[in-house]
Amino acid sequence: MSTPLLSAQNVSIYYGDKQAVRDVNLTVQRGTVNALIGPSGCGKTTFLRAINRMHDLTPGARVTGRIVLDGEDVYGPGVDPVTMRRRVGMVFQKPNPFPTMSVFDNVVSGLKLAGVRDRARLMDVAERSLRGAALWDEVKDRLKTPATGLSGGQQQRLCIARALAVEPELLLMDEPTSALDPASTARIEDLMTGLKQVTTILIVTHNMHQAARVSDTTSFFLNGDLVEHGATDQVFTSPRDERTEAYVTGRFG
Amino acid sequence: MNEPVRPRPLTRAPLSARSDRTFQGLILALASVIVLVFVLSVYQLGRESWPALREFGLSFYTERTWNPVSGQFGAAQMLIGTLVTSLAALVLSVPLAVASALFVAEYAPKWLANPVGYLIELLAAVPSVVYGLWALFVIAPILGRWQQGFFADPANVALYTRCQDLWNSGQTTLQCFFVPSAFDGRGLALAIIILTVMILPYTASVARDVIRLVPADQREAMYALGATKWEVISRAILPYARAGILGGVILALGRALGETLAVAMVIGDSQEIIKSLWGGASTMASVIANQFGDAQERLHRSSVVALGLGLFFLSVAVNFLARVVIARLTPKGIQ
Amino acid sequence: MTAQSTPLSGRPRPRLSAARRLRNLLMGVLIALSTVVVVAPLLLIFFYLLREGLGAMNLEFFTRTPAPEGETGGGLLNAILGSLQMLAMASVLGVGVGVAGGIFLAEYPRHPLMPTVRMLSDVLAGIPAIVMGLVAYGLIVLQFGFSGLAGAVALGFLMIPIVVRTTEEVLKLVPVTVREAGLSLGLPQWLVILRIVLPAAAGGIITGVMLALARVAGEAAPLLFTAFGNPLVNLDPTKPMSALPLEIYRGATSAYDENQRLAKAGALLLILIIFATSLLARRASRRR
Numbered sequence: 011m012s013t014p015l016l017s018a019q020n021v022s023i024y025y026g027d028k029q030a031v032r033d034v035n036l037t038v039q040r041g042t043v044n045a046l047i048g049p050s051g052c053g054k055t056t057f058l059r060a061i062n063r064m065h066d067l068t069p070g071a072r073v074t075g076r077i078v079l080d081g082e083d084v085y086g087p088g089v090d091p092v093t094m095r096r097r098v099g100m101v102f103q104k105p106n107p108f109p110t111m112s113v114f115d116n117v118v119s120g121l122k123l124a125g126v127r128d129r130a131r132l133m134d135v136a137e138r139s140l141r142g143a144a145l146w147d148e149v150k151d152r153l154k155t156p157a158t159g160l161s162g163g164q165q166q167r168l169c170i171a172r173a174l175a176v177e178p179e180l181l182l183m184d185e186p187t188s189a190l191d192p193a194s195t196a197r198i199e200d201l202m203t204g205l206k207q208v209t210t211i212l213i214v215t216h217n218m219h220q221a222a223r224v225s226d227t228t229s230f231f232l233n234g235d236l237v238e239h240g241a242t243d244q245v246f247t248s249p250r251d252e253r254t255e256a257y258v259t260g261r262f263g
Numbered sequence: 264m265n266e267p268v269r270p271r272p273l274t275r276a277p278l279s280a281r282s283d284r285t286f287q288g289l290i291l292a293l294a295s296v297i298v299l300v301f302v303l304s305v306y307q308l309g310r311e312s313w314p315a316l317r318e319f320g321l322s323f324y325t326e327r328t329w330n331p332v333s334g335q336f337g338a339a340q341m342l343i344g345t346l347v348t349s350l351a352a353l354v355l356s357v358p359l360a361v362a363s364a365l366f367v368a369e370y371a372p373k374w375l376a377n378p379v380g381y382l383i384e385l386l387a388a389v390p391s392v393v394y395g396l397w398a399l400f401v402i403a404p405i406l407g408r409w410q411q412g413f414f415a416d417p418a419n420v421a422l423y424t425r426c427q428d429l430w431n432s433g434q435t436t437l438q439c440f441f442v443p444s445a446f447d448g449r450g451l452a453l454a455i456i457i458l459t460v461m462i463l464p465y466t467a468s469v470a471r472d473v474i475r476l477v478p479a480d481q482r483e484a485m486y487a488l489g490a491t492k493w494e495v496i497s498r499a500i501l502p503y504a505r506a507g508i509l510g511g512v513i514l515a516l517g518r519a520l521g522e523t524l525a526v527a528m529v530i531g532d533s534q535e536i537i538k539s540l541w542g543g544a545s546t547m548a549s550v551i552a553n554q555f556g557d558a559q560e561r562l563h564r565s566s567v568v569a570l571g572l573g574l575f576f577l578s579v580a581v582n583f584l585a586r587v588v589i590a591r592l593t594p595k596g597i598q
Numbered sequence: 599m600t601a602q603s604t605p606l607s608g609r610p611r612p613r614l615s616a617a618r619r620l621r622n623l624l625m626g627v628l629i630a631l632s633t634v635v636v637v638a639p640l641l642l643i644f645f646y647l648l649r650e651g652l653g654a655m656n657l658e659f660f661t662r663t664p665a666p667e668g669e670t671g672g673g674l675l676n677a678i679l680g681s682l683q684m685l686a687m688a689s690v691l692g693v694g695v696g697v698a699g700g701i702f703l704a705e706y707p708r709h710p711l712m713p714t715v716r717m718l719s720d721v722l723a724g725i726p727a728i729v730m731g732l733v734a735y736g737l738i739v740l741q742f743g744f745s746g747l748a749g750a751v752a753l754g755f756l757m758i759p760i761v762v763r764t765t766e767e768v769l770k771l772v773p774v775t776v777r778e779a780g781l782s783l784g785l786p787q788w789l790v791i792l793r794i795v796l797p798a799a800a801g802g803i804i805t806g807v808m809l810a811l812a813r814v815a816g817e818a819a820p821l822l823f824t825a826f827g828n829p830l831v832n833l834d835p836t837k838p839m840s841a842l843p844l845e846i847y848r849g850a851t852s853a854y855d856e857n858q859r860l861a862k863a864g865a866l867l868l869i870l871i872i873f874a875t876s877l878l879a880r881r882a883s884r885r886r
């Protein structure tokens with residue numbers, strides 16, 4: 011096995027005095043889909059947001075331990091959080107397209123706002139990303155219309171395309187389908203397998219079936235602890251920890 | 264699309280967090296102008312009013328004589344004029360404002376509530392000079408006619424003569440306080456009337472916003488008990504909205520204290536002791552407007568600025584009070 | 599007959615007593631009447647100015663300066679141009695500082711200076727306009743004499759807190775996740791603010807600026823000892839300048855009929871402009 015893309019070492023996260031994530035160790039291999047599951051409030055979002063340093067902007071939030079992305083500590087001295095975030099994409103729980111921009115401008119916003127002017131290149135990136143997010147056929151004739159005019163499911167795929175456009179090495183997804191109807195959810199789940207070709211995915215989900223269907227590994231969080239981490243088949247069929255078993259079989263949470 | 268994932272350096276890129284610091288510096292510099300304006304205001308007002316405050320000390324604000332000819336300056340009379348006009352206007356406007364807020368929020372159907380809301384907002388946008396002009400040309404003649412009618416009765420003339428003797432000796436009685444001392448309608452009463460009209464829309468729109476924030480379940484709980492509309496209002500809505508309305512009232516007081524031109528145009532600009540509701544008076548703001556331009560004497564000018572300084576601190580204090588009241592008394596859960 | 603056998607339908611119906619019913623009705627009527635009293639002045643003022651001022655609003659009104667005292671005719675061109683110039687200059691100060699202040703409060707809540715700026719902005723909002731006139735007098739007029747620029751500075755000071763407040767409010771309406779989406783793309787915060795958040799809030803900010811303009815356009819008090827007034831058309835901001843509210847004030851307190859007539863026409867023009875601006879601003883904020 012090659013060096014992992016991401017490795018979290020003794021990561022603890024605090025909000026003020028309150029510890030939300032405790033001493034988590036976790037590795038993520040390239041080109042895989044990895045699910046984070048656990049009951050509400052157990053620290054999944056908190057952990058996810060530590061990876062792209064989103065907590066830098068939360069008052070009182072503090073991260074200890076090491077998070078190493080492709081050999082480099084993302085909290086290391088001299089690491090520029092802005093540059094670092096460019097390598098890590100994020101898709102949020104609710105679709106959040108930029109409200110004043112067209113579909114096209116949304117997709118290429120990461121490049122365009124950073125100064126890329128080359129129309130041909132932007133067009134190329136937009137098409138590739140939209141195809142990657144399985145949205146191209148639905149929007150190719152309305153690229154110039156406002157993004158807020160799309161349906162919720164389309165908006166979420168647009169947000170995925172927007173994240174893909176900057177070619178992230180790692181894509182963080184925080185319950186990306188929880189605000190969507192079953193059809194849109196199915197489309198996005200279908201996407202994941204294809205996305206493995208271009209990036210690595212870390213996805214938070216409350217949906218056991220979703221975790222079982224799309225992910226290669228699964229990590230179970232409980233009260234800020236990483237209780238169990240392993241291949242998805244193993245976690246779901248023969249969990250090592252009884253709390254994991256209770257959770258995946260729906261006996262609590 | 265299937266490019267190999269290539270490592271990229273984490274540091275030193277064109278779009279770094281360093282550019283953020285530049286932008287934040289720029290925003291901070293511009294925002295600091297707000298601090299600067301405040302500091303400069305205090306400094307300017309303090310510097311300009313220093314001669315008067317050095318001459319009279321803090322008793323400047325408690326001394327009643329204001330006489331540019333003899334060079335004696337005390338602001339007490341204007342302080343009283345300011346407080347009397349503002350508080351009287353407040354007392355008159357609050358019931359009306361709350362009633363109109365209740366009408367808009369609770370009684371009126373939407374097709375009526377919206378236009379009435381518009382009108383109240385426009386009322387708040389009418390400039391002070393325009394209110395002053397209207398008061399001068401429309402209300403003052405009406406009051407003047409009433410005052411002249413008052414003297415048509417010989418008994419009233421006798422009363423007036425008696426009161427005038429009192430007034431001349433610097434005194435008044437409750438009866439004389441209500442006897443007209445002028446014939447042109449201008450004076451304290453007109454100032455209070457126009458000030459009332461001017462602060463009505465502020466109180467009304469704050470009250471409306473607060474009443475709209477009262478949760479529906481508070482109303483419904485009362486209705487469910489079989490209460491009439493007025494009982495719901497008086498027992499559920501008003502108690503709940505009280506703090507917010509009080510905060511709005513104090514903010515309106517802040518506005519009334521500093522209202523200048525409308526008052527200056529109609530109050531009759533007298534710095535003597537207030538002897539009649541209908542007589543001339545002055546407020547701190549009206550004296551600044553009426554006298555600063557003509558004040559040649561250094562001490563006179565400095566005294567006028569000292570009025571401004573007093574007004575400055577008075578408004579700051581009232582604003583703080585309003586915010587404390589709102590923060591203290593607002594039921595938890597509504598911001 | 600036992601107690602439990604009372605049929606439900608046989609219970610006495612509760613009735614609203616006549617007194618409660620009357621009081622309810624009475625209060626309703628009182629509340630409606632009070633509302634009439636509250637809005638009546640607006641209609642009275644408006645129709646008074648229409649009656650008295652509309653006739654004086656002719657071509658001459660817009661193209662001439664006031665006639666010398668005692669003569670007839672003339673217009674308020676000096677005041678109209680003066681108001682426009684001073685409002686334009688005040689906007690530079692009010693919008694520049696106000697929008698930046700709003701950005702500072704909304705986007706940098708953790709900055710140690712944030713509470714100070716927020717508090718002082720609130721304090722400035724409550725300071726009477728005439729006091730701001732005294733401040734601008736001390737800052738500028740004492741050294742450079744009366745000027746349109748001094749008037750504009752006073753008006754700009756008054757605009758700042760209004761613009762700060764609305765800017766902060768509308769920026770906070772933009773969801774946090776929109777900002778986070780921008781940051782997660784590797785955009786620096788300033789680009790996220792300038793290119794994503796500000797455009798999303800632009801409608802509300804424009805509304806706030808228009809309301810601030812409508813508010814200061816009617817202020818005469820801070821101009822008394824700054825812009826001072828000028829009977830002639832003046833396009834030089836370093837010289838004394840007239841403004842509509844100033845002419846209204848001088849005209850209304852003047853003994854000459856002709857000046858009073860111009861004041862009424864000026865007042866009509868002023869409130870028409872202010873009403874139009876307020877309504878437009880309100881419509882713009884509605885559409886969002």
Ligand SMILES: Nc1ncnc2c1ncn2[C@@H]1O[C@H](COP(=O)(O)OP(=O)(O)OP(=O)(O)O)[C@@H](O)[C@H]1O
Nearest residue numbers: 025028030048049050051052053054055056057068
């Ligand atoms: N900004 C914050 N400040 C303080 N505490 C926070 C903050 N955000 C989250 N928390 C707390 O940290 C804990 C973990 O929250 P987190 O959002 O990571 O849970 P989660 O696993 O994502 O839950 P969910 O499944 O409901 O999204 C919770 O107890 C939460 O209350």
Ligand SMILES: [Mg+2]
Nearest residue numbers: 054055056184
């Ligand atoms: Mg979460």
